[in-house]
Amino acid sequence: MADQSDSMRAPKKEGDGPARAPEDLDIARLVHAHHGAVYRYAYRLTGSVADAEDLAQQTFLIAQQKLTQIREPRKADRWLFAVLRSCFLKNRRRRKPVAASNLEMDIADVAAKSRDDGVDRELLDRALRDLREEYRLVLVMFYFEDFSYKEIARQLGVPMGTVMSRLARAKSRLRQRLGYHHTAPRNR
Amino acid sequence: MKRNRLLKLMDCCRPGHDDLGQPEMVALAEAIDRDPAVHEEWEALQAWDRQLSEAITADVSVPPGLAGRLLDGLRQSAEREQRPSETARGCSPADNAEEGAARADSPTVAIRPRQHWRWWWPAAAGAALVAAAVLVAVVLRFGNWSDSLTGIQVAESARDWLHALATQEDGWLQQQPPTDLYPLDTTLRFPAVRWQRFRALDDTQAVAYVAELPPDRALAYLLVIRTTQGRQLPPVPPPVPDATTGNLCIGVWKNADCLYVLMVPGDRVQYGRLLRSGAFA
Numbered sequence: 001m002a003d004q005s006d007s008m009r010a011p012k013k014e015g016d017g018p019a020r021a022p023e024d025l026d027i028a029r030l031v032h033a034h035h036g037a038v039y040r041y042a043y044r045l046t047g048s049v050a051d052a053e054d055l056a057q058q059t060f061l062i063a064q065q066k067l068t069q070i071r072e073p074r075k076a077d078r079w080l081f082a083v084l085r086s087c088f089l090k091n092r093r094r095r096k097p098v099a100a101s102n103l104e105m106d107i108a109d110v111a112a113k114s115r116d117d118g119v120d121r122e123l124l125d126r127a128l129r130d131l132r133e134e135y136r137l138v139l140v141m142f143y144f145e146d147f148s149y150k151e152i153a154r155q156l157g158v159p160m161g162t163v164m165s166r167l168a169r170a171k172s173r174l175r176q177r178l179g180y181h182h183t184a185p186r187n188r
Numbered sequence: 189m190k191r192n193r194l195l196k197l198m199d200c201c202r203p204g205h206d207d208l209g210q211p212e213m214v215a216l217a218e219a220i221d222r223d224p225a226v227h228e229e230w231e232a233l234q235a236w237d238r239q240l241s242e243a244i245t246a247d248v249s250v251p252p253g254l255a256g257r258l259l260d261g262l263r264q265s266a267e268r269e270q271r272p273s274e275t276a277r278g279c280s281p282a283d284n285a286e287e288g289a290a291r292a293d294s295p296t297v298a299i300r301p302r303q304h305w306r307w308w309w310p311a312a313a314g315a316a317l318v319a320a321a322v323l324v325a326v327v328l329r330f331g332n333w334s335d336s337l338t339g340i341q342v343a344e345s346a347r348d349w350l351h352a353l354a355t356q357e358d359g360w361l362q363q364q365p366p367t368d369l370y371p372l373d374t375t376l377r378f379p380a381v382r383w384q385r386f387r388a389l390d391d392t393q394a395v396a397y398v399a400e401l402p403p404d405r406a407l408a409y410l411l412v413i414r415t416t417q418g419r420q421l422p423p424v425p426p427p428v429p430d431a432t433t434g435n436l437c438i439g440v441w442k443n444a445d446c447l448y449v450l451m452v453p454g455d456r457v458q459y460g461r462l463l464r465s466g467a468f469a
Binding site for chain 2: 027031032035043044046048050051053056061064119121122124125128129139140142143146149164165167168171174180
């Protein structure tokens with residue numbers, strides 16, 4: 001592993017200019033520290049083990065090339081998530097759309113088995129996967145990155161009202177699929 | 189304020205943050221203070237959000253050996269990037285000084301045909317590539333003679349695959365079905381509850397799903413094989429099974445890049461009834 005670390009260290013630039021990665025930051029260390037979070041984020045965006053691994057690899061490849069952009073190692077995970085999101089959006093433009101019905105699975109029976117055990121992992125996976133990508137993206141940014149809706153709007157370059165609507169619809173669909181029920185207050 | 193508007197605002201507030209204190213949330217904050225029902229719903233939604241946040245961020249198992257694979261990929265990429273520059277150095281004029289000097293000494297007439305050839309071969313190679321592409325396209329479009337796979341052949345193989353599936357060590361999985369690469373056909377309207385990979389036609393990777401059929405949740409198998417074969421197969425489940433075996437009926441069809449094999453319990457009558465039921469679009 002030491003060899004890998006040495007061969008994959010960020011390319012050092014001459015001088016002590018601003019485009020220099022922090023001394024204690026190399027790509028191998030970055031992978032070891034953040035591969036779990038990056039994979040989880042990728043999995044939540046793609047809904048597929050294989051795609052998530054590809055996306056994680058793509059993210060770290062870019063990180064390897066642009067390691068000097070990381071100013072604060074403490075916030076490296078934020079930077080990696082932003083790279084990952086950008087890769088995901090680029091891949092999405094290239095990808096052939098898949099009919100929603102292809103992914104549709106009736107989950108009523110599965111739901112009945114495990115509704116009382118908190119959030120059912122399998123149901124959650126499916127519910128997220130069945131969401132439209134723009135809904136899933138804001139939801140993952142909201143929950144995973146803990147972004148406010150204003151920050152999501154700023155990051156994605158879309159109006160705040162759009163993000164609010166997408167969040168509300170995405171959450172509403174998740175609640176529906178995951179069996180959330182709460183007595184609604186009366187309209188006023 | 190309407191409930192929908194309140195809910196929309198609630199959905200924008202992160203648990204554990206003071207989002208309710210933001211100016212645009214004043215109306216929501218007032219409604220929560222004023223109305224116990226809204227307060228109750230706010231509390232419930234925030235609790236739900238906390239639960240969901242935890243499940244979304246933590247409840248994904250990381251594949252074993254992922255860090256090693258990622259590092260391997262990075263190392264290979266770094267090596268690939270180094271290689272072209274080494275090749276370029278090897279081909280540089282300085283490295284080939286002797287050859288360059290020899291060329292400079294040779295008569296002009298000897299060089300001219302080589303330059304002529306340099307212009308010709310890319311053009312000839314391009315033309316050959318275009319011709320090959322046209323040929324491949326024609327073969328793919330009209331070349332059904334090489335693809336004689338029938339539903340009966342597939343159905344007969346399916347019995348062996350099912351037997352192999354029953355004896356595979358890995359067993360059936362419940363989580364993360366690979367529906368992106370091996371999608372359930374658009375016509376199916378019943379739940380797949382377990383899945384397993386297996387090898388099918390010509391050692392092709394395939395996935396078997398276990399489905400629960402309405403109305404009594406009887407188990408059925410749906411095999412999904414990504415293949416270019418079987419172009420003449422029907423694009424939807426056949427109304428009559430391609431084969432019956434013991435107490436199973438087998439229907440085979442091809443949609444896009446996937447060949448589907450449906451194995452349902454019962455006889456032809458039950459198979460037909462199932463196809464006409466709400467289980468199929």
